[in-house]
Amino acid sequence: MIPASSQGKLHPAQGFYTLFYKEWLRFWKVNVQTVLAPVLSALMFLLVFSYSLRGRVEVFPGVDYSSFLIPGLAMMSVLQNAFANSSSSLMQSKMTGNIIFVLLPPLSHGEFFLAYLLAAAARGLVVGVGVLAATVWFVHLPVAYPLWALLFALFGSGIMGALGIIAGVQSDKVDQLAAFQNFIILPLTFLSGVFYSIQTLPPFWQWLSHFNPVFYMIDGFRYGFFGHSDVPPLLSLTIVAVSFFALSLFTLWLIKIGYKLRL
Amino acid sequence: MTPAIHVEHISKSYGDLKALSDVSLEVPQGEFFGLLGPNGAGKTTLINILAGLVIASSGSARVMGFDVRTQYREARRSLGVVPQELVFDPFFTVREALTIQSGYFGLRNNKGWIDEVMHHLDLTDRAETNMRALSGGMKRRVLVAQALVHKPAVIVLDEPTAGVDVALRQALWKFVRGLNREGHTVVLTTHYLEEAEALCSRIAMLKQGRTVALDTTQNLLRMHSGCYVELRLGAEGLPAALEPLVVERHEDGAYRLALKDYVEVERVMAQLRAAQVQVREMEVMRPDLEEVFVQIMSGH
Numbered sequence: 001m002i003p004a005s006s007q008g009k010l011h012p013a014q015g016f017y018t019l020f021y022k023e024w025l026r027f028w029k030v031n032v033q034t035v036l037a038p039v040l041s042a043l044m045f046l047l048v049f050s051y052s053l054r055g056r057v058e059v060f061p062g063v064d065y066s067s068f069l070i071p072g073l074a075m076m077s078v079l080q081n082a083f084a085n086s087s088s089s090l091m092q093s094k095m096t097g098n099i100i101f102v103l104l105p106p107l108s109h110g111e112f113f114l115a116y117l118l119a120a121a122a123r124g125l126v127v128g129v130g131v132l133a134a135t136v137w138f139v140h141l142p143v144a145y146p147l148w149a150l151l152f153a154l155f156g157s158g159i160m161g162a163l164g165i166i167a168g169v170q171s172d173k174v175d176q177l178a179a180f181q182n183f184i185i186l187p188l189t190f191l192s193g194v195f196y197s198i199q200t201l202p203p204f205w206q207w208l209s210h211f212n213p214v215f216y217m218i219d220g221f222r223y224g225f226f227g228h229s230d231v232p233p234l235l236s237l238t239i240v241a242v243s244f245f246a247l248s249l250f251t252l253w254l255i256k257i258g259y260k261l262r263l
Numbered sequence: 264m265t266p267a268i269h270v271e272h273i274s275k276s277y278g279d280l281k282a283l284s285d286v287s288l289e290v291p292q293g294e295f296f297g298l299l300g301p302n303g304a305g306k307t308t309l310i311n312i313l314a315g316l317v318i319a320s321s322g323s324a325r326v327m328g329f330d331v332r333t334q335y336r337e338a339r340r341s342l343g344v345v346p347q348e349l350v351f352d353p354f355f356t357v358r359e360a361l362t363i364q365s366g367y368f369g370l371r372n373n374k375g376w377i378d379e380v381m382h383h384l385d386l387t388d389r390a391e392t393n394m395r396a397l398s399g400g401m402k403r404r405v406l407v408a409q410a411l412v413h414k415p416a417v418i419v420l421d422e423p424t425a426g427v428d429v430a431l432r433q434a435l436w437k438f439v440r441g442l443n444r445e446g447h448t449v450v451l452t453t454h455y456l457e458e459a460e461a462l463c464s465r466i467a468m469l470k471q472g473r474t475v476a477l478d479t480t481q482n483l484l485r486m487h488s489g490c491y492v493e494l495r496l497g498a499e500g501l502p503a504a505l506e507p508l509v510v511e512r513h514e515d516g517a518y519r520l521a522l523k524d525y526v527e528v529e530r531v532m533a534q535l536r537a538a539q540v541q542v543r544e545m546e547v548m549r550p551d552l553e554e555v556f557v558q559i560m561s562g563h
Contacts, residue, residue: 010340010369018366028356097350101409104314104344105367106336263277263317 009057016111019102023119027085030176038081039130042073046135049195059197060228066139072194074131077219078153081161082124083185086116091177109255120161128153138191142225148233149224155240156217188214198230213243223246266329267292267417267448275308282308283472289495290450295443297463298452299556304469306452314344328415340368343415345407347422351394360388361412368413380408383438400431409432409458415446421559425454460552468559476559483555491548492520492531497541504534
């Protein structure tokens with residue numbers, strides 16, 4: 001036996017790293033469900049929409065509809081999966097009670113937030129890369145400004161990871177989380193210009209789309225591929241970055257006060 | 264020496280419900296301390312406040328001298344909690360669960376201690392088994408192991424033997440007693456009062472969120488001054504004068520009498536002699552903690 005209070009050398013970042021790694025393992029161990037399934041869904045969308053609309057729609061000059069669709073589908077997958085990761089992990093942990101394993105250790109609210117956020121972003125990005133890797137074989141996809149695309153993917157997955165933390169902390173039951181997903185996340189992502197350019201919408205819907213933050217994520221991400229967007233990319237980046245930092249601060253505050261975690 | 268646990272005027276309310284009302288207690292380092300009380304007395308709330316799972320409405324709590332709110336990192340590193348509910352993460356094997364838990368506490372390369380804990384809790388053969396595939400008893404062992412991976416100075420066991428078999432119970436107590444001998448402070452809540460009587464040197468009893476008793480186990484047992492006499496008598500049976508003392512009557516001619524004091528034993532014997540009743544067997548018994556518990560709870 002080892003005497004009391006004889007803990008070995010403590011590594012300050014180990015707690016954060018372990019929580020991130022645990023969250024990574026949590027989705028990677030079931031990657032058929034968490035990575036392959038969303039990639040397949042995106043492929044289905046591409047198949048159905050590109051075959052039914054190819055030749056009938058030209059959204060950007062010189063860009064065929066299938067090419068236009070791929071970045072949108074990739075970004076939609078990034079966003080939905082980032083949200084799904086943090087929200088389902090937290091909600092399931094709360095429901096089964098194993099959330100205490102991460103509440104009992106000496107993790108700060110910042111470490112807690114960052115670990116869940118980065119794991120969510122990681123899953124989103126893995127799925128996004130998977131969608132791109134699976135679809136580029138069928139359609140020519142230019143990459144005009146890859147760093148712009150990466151920036152939007154990082155901020156977008158971060159925003160959805162933070163929203164997932166909020167939803168997971170807030171939800172006590174599966175149907176509460178499903179409501180969050182079905183009535184907020186799904187409409188925001190589907191009505192964000194994944195399948196169309198907002199220039200093709202009637203004026204009222206164009207105007208309304210500007211209040212959807214996901215629109216800026218999709219539009220900015222698409223700019224990274226085609227060098228063409230509905231709104232200036234810098235404006236999109238500013239809106240997305242400000243949304244990310246504001247949402248992160250709010251999520252950090254929720255965790256700090258122990259909202260629905262420490263009763 | 265800094266007390267292992269120091270709780271001062273702790274109260275916790277959930278709306279109108281007062282889960283804890285002005286509870287104060289101190290547990291010195293190295294003690295085996297019992298926290299007893301009926302369901303809903305506030306035992307788990309108090310433990311959860313120490314662990315940082317519940318935030319107290321007022322008052323302060325310290326673990327090894329560290330405030331559980333302002334010095335939560337040090338306080339949580341000093342504390343290992345075995346929760347009451349059988350919770351587990353279905354994604355991981357036993358070894359993964361313990362390695363992850365160890366990592367949360369900032370420990371790397373903790374394999375040696377994890378192996379030792381698994382060995383003591385008879386988990387070595389199940390190290391690579393997924394948590395989902397374990398029996399309830401085995402899951403309970405993993406919970407104990409998870410609470411110990413960071414070698415906490417203070418170990419809190421919240422009803423650890425609820426629903427577990429005799430073998431695990433004995434293995435668990437042997438292990439925990441060993442840890443206590445090595446200097447770990449142990450706080451135990453249990454509904455098995457014979458366990459508390461055998462293990463704890465001091466006990467606090469809670470009722471409806473208030474401390475109703477806090478003393479050494481010996482002093483609590485002495486509070487109950489009465490005793491019991493079990494008699495197996497000849498065919499003459501019990502004299503009528505002793506009938507009011509009978510608390511149990513067995514078909515084979517055995518009686519259990521409740522006496523207010525040991526002095527009354529002589530009076531009972533005198534009456535049996537006077538009635539010329541043959542005493543075939545006789546045993547004088549002290550009250551146990553359960554009776555003290557019932558007496559204290561009914562008095563408050």
